Amino acid sequence: MDHPLVAVVILNYNGRNFLEKFLPSVLASTYTKFKVIVADNNSTDDSVAFLESNYPSLELITLKQNFGFAEGYNQALKGVDAGYFVLLNSDVEVQPGWIEPVIEMMEMDTKVAVCQPKILSYHHKNEFEYAGAAGGWIDFLGYPFARGRVFDQLEKDSGQYKDSNTVFWATGAAMFVKASVYNEVGGLYGAFFAHQEEIDFCWRTQNAGYKIACCTASTVYHVGGGTLPKGHRKTFLNFRNNLMMLSRNLPRNEKWWKIPLRLVLDGVFAVKCLLSRDLTSVRAIWNAHMAYYHWSSNNKEVITKKRRPMKALSGVLNKSLVLQYFVFKKKKFEDFSK
Numbered sequence: 001m002d003h004p005l006v007a008v009v010i011l012n013y014n015g016r017n018f019l020e021k022f023l024p025s026v027l028a029s030t031y032t033k034f035k036v037i038v039a040d041n042n043s044t045d046d047s048v049a050f051l052e053s054n055y056p057s058l059e060l061i062t063l064k065q066n067f068g069f070a071e072g073y074n075q076a077l078k079g080v081d082a083g084y085f086v087l088l089n090s091d092v093e094v095q096p097g098w099i100e101p102v103i104e105m106m107e108m109d110t111k112v113a114v115c116q117p118k119i120l121s122y123h124h125k126n127e128f129e130y131a132g133a134a135g136g137w138i139d140f141l142g143y144p145f146a147r148g149r150v151f152d153q154l155e156k157d158s159g160q161y162k163d164s165n166t167v168f169w170a171t172g173a174a175m176f177v178k179a180s181v182y183n184e185v186g187g188l189y190g191a192f193f194a195h196q197e198e199i200d201f202c203w204r205t206q207n208a209g210y211k212i213a214c215c216t217a218s219t220v221y222h223v224g225g226g227t228l229p230k231g232h233r234k235t236f237l238n239f240r241n242n243l244m245m246l247s248r249n250l251p252r253n254e255k256w257w258k259i260p261l262r263l264v265l266d267g268v269f270a271v272k273c274l275l276s277r278d279l280t281s282v283r284a285i286w287n288a289h290m291a292y293y294h295w296s297s298n299n300k301e302v303i304t305k306k307r308r309p310m311k312a313l314s315g316v317l318n319k320s321l322v323l324q325y326f327v328f329k330k331k332k333f334e335d336f337s338k
Contacts, residue, residue: 004083004107006034006099007179011072013041015090016050018223022093023055031099035059039076042066069172070197071190077182085182087175087198091223093122094174101217102176105164113181113210114202116170117218120157127156129222132171134161135214136199137333139321140310141258141265142246144169144199145333147214150321153331160334164215168206168315172198174220181210191295192244195237200245206313207249207306232284239266239288244295251307263289265322 008026012019019038026036039061040048051060061076073087084103088094098117106112119132128134133148133155145151147161170176175198185204188197202212246259266285273281310316317324317336324330 003031003033004103005081006031006084006086006103006176007037007080007082008034008086008088008099009037009039009073009076009080010088010090011039011041011069011076012043012047012090013066013072014043014045014047016043016045016047018090019047019050020054022091025094026088028096029094029099030096031103034099035082037061037076037080039063039072041068041072067190068193070188070192070194074187074190077179077187080179082179085177085179087172087177089173089222091122092174093221095219098218098220102215105213105215105217106176106178109211109213111209111211112166112213113178113205114170115176115213115215117174117220118157118161118214118216119171119173119222120219121154122221122223125221128154129173129224130154131173131222131224132214134216135165135167135212135315136169136171136202137315137317138168138199138310139317139319141262141320141322142242142250143321144196144242145317145321146171147333150325150331150333153325155332162216164213164217166211166213166314168212168313169199169202170212170214173222173224181205181208184208189244189248192241193237195234196241196245200241200248203245203249203313207308211314232280232287235281235284236288236291239285240291240295243288243292247296247299249307251309254310 037059038051041063042065048062051058063075067075077085102115102117106115116132118134119129121127121129128148130149133146136144136146138144148155185208188201250258270282270285311318324336330336
C-alpha cells in the first residue's frame with residue numbers, strides 16, 4: 001500500500017499538562033508518513049512556551065483568538081497539506097501502531113471518508129469512554145449514543161463490539177477524515193463552537209454519499225471532559241447544537257414534526273431538573289432554546305442539495321432511545337438489536 005501523508009492535528013486550549021503527558025505517545029507513532037501539528041486556540045496558560053521550549057521542531061499554529069473546537073479546526077486546517085487529517089484531542093493517549101489499521105481500512109474502501117479508532121477510558125482502560133466508544137449512532141429523533149455508551153451508561157469492553165462497522169458519526173476526540181472530503185462538505189460548522197459538531201459533520205458527509213466507520217483494530221485512551229467540564233456552558237451547547245444540527249440536516253418532511261417533538265422532550269427534561277432543584281440545567285436549556293430560535297430566524301443557509309431520510313443512513317436507530325432506555329430499561333447498545 002502506498003502510504004498517504006497523515007497530519008495529526010491537536011487543537012489545544014490551556015492543555016499544557018495534557019500535552020506534556022500525551023504528546024510523546026503521539027510522536028512515537030510508527031506510521032511511516034505522518035506529521036504532528038499543534039494548533040493553539042489562544043491559550044492563556046503556558047502551552048505555547050512549553051512547546052517552543054521542549055519541542056522546538058514541532059509545527060505550531062497559533063490562533064489569535066479562542067475559536068472553539070469547530071472553527072478552531074477550520075482555521076488550523078486551512079494551511080495543512082496532507083491526504084488525511086486526524087483531529088486529535090490533547091487528552092488522548094495513543095499506541096504506537098494506532099494509525100496504520102485506520103488508514104488501511106480507509107484506503108481499501110474509498111467510500112469511507114471518516115473513521116475513528118475504538119475509544120476507551122484513560123482512567124478505566126477496560127471501559128468504553130463517553131466520547132465515541134466503538135462508534136457513534138443516533139436515534140430517529142436525534143439523540144446521539146454509541147456502541148458501548150448509552151446516555152451516561154458506559155459498558156466494559158469485553159470484545160462485544162470488535163467488528164469494524166459503519167456508524168452514524170465518529171468522535172471528534174480522534175477523528176480520521178480524508179482531507180478532500182473535509183473541504184468538500186465544508187468542514188465543521190463554526191457556529192457550534194463545541195459539542196456535536198462532529199455529528200453534524202458526519203451527517204453532512206453521509207448525505208454527500210460517503211461512509212462513516214469505526215476501526216476497532218485501533219485503540220486509543222481518552223481522559224474526557226478536560227477542556228469543558230459539566231455545567232451551564234456544556235449543557236447549553238449540547239441542547240442548542242442538537243437542535244441546530246436537526247435543522248441543518250433533516251429533510252423537510254421529517255423536520256416539521258421531529259423538531260417540535262424534541263422541543264417538548266427538552267421541556268420535560270427541564271421539568272425533571274426543576275423538581276430535582278437542578279436550576280443550572282433549567283437555565284441552560286431555556287437559554288439553549290432561546291439561542292436556537294434566534295439562530296433559526298437569522299439563518300437561511302442551504303446545507304446540502306439532498307438531505308436523505310434518516311432511515312436511509314447508516315447508524316440510525318429507528319426507535320426512541322429515550323423510550324428504550326427509561327421505559328424499557330435497555331441500558332446497553334446491544335440490547336437494541338434484540
